[in-house]
Amino acid sequence: MINEILLILFAPLVAGVIAWALDVKGVREAIGIIGAAIPLAVLAKLYSQVLDEAINYSITVSGFTLQLQLNPMSWYFAVIASLVGLAMALGMAVTSRNSYDWLFALMSYTGVLGVFLSQDFVSFFLLWELMTFASFMMVLRRNRHESLKYFVLSVIGAYAMLIAIGMLYAKTGALDFATIRQALYMDAAMGTITTREMAMIFGLFLVAFGVKAGSVPLHVWAPGAYSETDQSYTAFFSGALSKAGAYGFLLLYILMGYKLYAAFGTFNNHLVFAYIIAWLGAITVVVAGFLAVLQEDIRKLFAYSSISQVGYILLAFGLGSTLGFAGGLFHVLSHAVFKGLFWLVTAAIILQTGKTQFKDMGGLAEKMPFTFAMGLIAVLSLAGIPPTAGFASKWLIYEAAIQAHMPLVAGAIFLGSGIAFAYVVRFLYAVWFGQRPSDLEDVKEAPLPLLIGMAILAIPNLVFGIAPGLVTDYINKMLGGEIVGGDYYRLVTQTGTYNALLVTIVLTIGLAIAGLIYIYGARARKVPVTNTYQSGNPVTEEYNLSIRKNFYRPLAEALEFWLKYSWDRFYERLASMAEDFADSLRESFYNGNVQSYSWYLAVVLLILALWGVL
Amino acid sequence: MSERNDDFITYELQEFKLFEPLFRWARKKSLWIVAFCTGCGGIEMPPLFTARYDIERFGMMPNPSPRMADLFLITGYVTPKTLKRIIITYEMIPDPKYIIAHGSCPINGGVYWDSYNVVKQLDKYIPIDVAIAGCMPRPEAVMDGIQEIMRKIESGEADGWKRYRENYEWYRKNQDELFGEGWRERDARRWLAWI
């Protein structure tokens, strides 16, 4: 049905505009939340209909036919985005400062949904740009430098995509996905598009989607942009917007997978182009993971962690097997829910304490118990501990990597998981546990809307962790085939079985037994935090007993050599070189000397004369 | 200051009174020592743990953390400065906990009977369960003391931790007389000016 797609797509944008125009405190929040909830509600209603047949909508604007389609895959991505979007709106109800935030946050929501729903490159690109622009405006408000960094890289990505689209259009004469796909499929046999051209198109798309997904070395915008904005919005920024990049990689397969295979062939039984994507993902996982461990700022830590986790998705897609896609798609969901949750927790912490550095925090678990519980769920899910969604998705990716016979890539994800554990422990320790600085004594629990937003994201983490079959079932339908077997509670692949319900039951029983032993083992008494063993020395609250700075200093020292090289500094230097070059151009050519302008004229005339024009 | 110090964990299993003999047996068979070496006995402790005398066959383990330990060896003279640390460490050990004092110094000051800086009678400050005389006692003597504490644990006579709890006022008074009231905070704050 026509109206439903438009409703999904434009409800957030319209709500954003209304909220911005009205700008009445209380009303704008309500409108924003309603606008953010509509897509989720409509998508939920369309669930069974989408599985039967895709819903189409097309409109012709200025000679271009824009096609939007709600098919099983776009439904999956859109539902994830709108889930995070709703949580974001609830979070923003307390953290946003003005209507400006609402306008652009909801605008980027529309952009992301549009990217997922588009079926032709015109609408894809338009909505992609809307998404970039709106998220840029969100960052611009807080930090000009970071926002410009994000903008320049996004523009490079977007125009790389534009060139690639242009090349595809020149070769196939079509802009809609279906025709391009058909044409490239045929061309794989005929080979009219050369390998060189194909390599260029592929490279340009890699840049375009790599920027949004934040894959190394195009990740440098993410730490700054993710931290310098409303943290509730970052839940969407990193939870859903980064998925547009991941979706782009999927699109590469759908549109030109066969042609890329024909053009590049295979290497050690892997598709060459997929191999490149897998390694991009693997490097991203490890590099960003190590950088996350070394951060001293809560937002920076999660920014790098987000980059690292999106690397898992790229890696899974790069494995090229259907199981890899299933794992990657599952991880899209679990990353969206746990990372969105993390950012909302961060938003709550920053809202209530006003601090972002680890060195200023500690012992907040007592003051914000619900937020802590939510943070703990996110930690368990990110670190991949059953029974959470993060475990199920990572397990599928491991299985796929092992099945694809890529030992080094599999090693990279194992290493990445180890590092992920290291940085979430850092977060748990520095923020929630240990001694509380005296200026945090009157911190309160996060406000209700934010808590509801967190709960919206925490529930899928647990539900899809205990019943991962719900997701894999849908993924099976989406990819067409029995990729991951089993039922709601069991995942079965060719090499292994994961029974989430059994694990949950065993875990619960284990916890119950441990609890009994704990309760009957000894009568515990609460002691103050200073009653701790400082080698027998007396201590008071004036001593800082928690390690709040340089937690992983030995790791930093071990990595010293590698940390000398930074993409960040490389780009900064490149930017300043470009700036200097522009300066020198201006000074040397536009120098105010009338005679040199006449000389330019003379030179041009000379060239024309040599050319034979005159 | 007469308020009760309740910074340490009580240990009374009312629900399992029936199993008390079992628990006592288990306790005596696995005494973990908090590695806190004072005085000359510090040098006589390693031979106990190592190949020649080897008290690990009694299930004893040296262990750096008071929270995991139940046996505290005071291995020699105790200065007031050390005594503060001993008291803090002792209070941090969960009940039930036992103290063995080695050598003459903890009993009556030993050769330092006329020193201004040695605690003459340790039992006034923390409750001692078994004392081993000698300067320095031979490892055989220490092992004899260990046998003695095992016997006392089995029979329930090793009740220093109970005495400490019940007579806390008295112990506290003696401690405060020696160090002055509020000595914990005062001692902790001493270093703040030097940070």
Ligand code: SF4
């Ligand atoms: S009793 Fe003898 S060996 Fe033991 S601490 Fe005193 S002086 Fe040293």
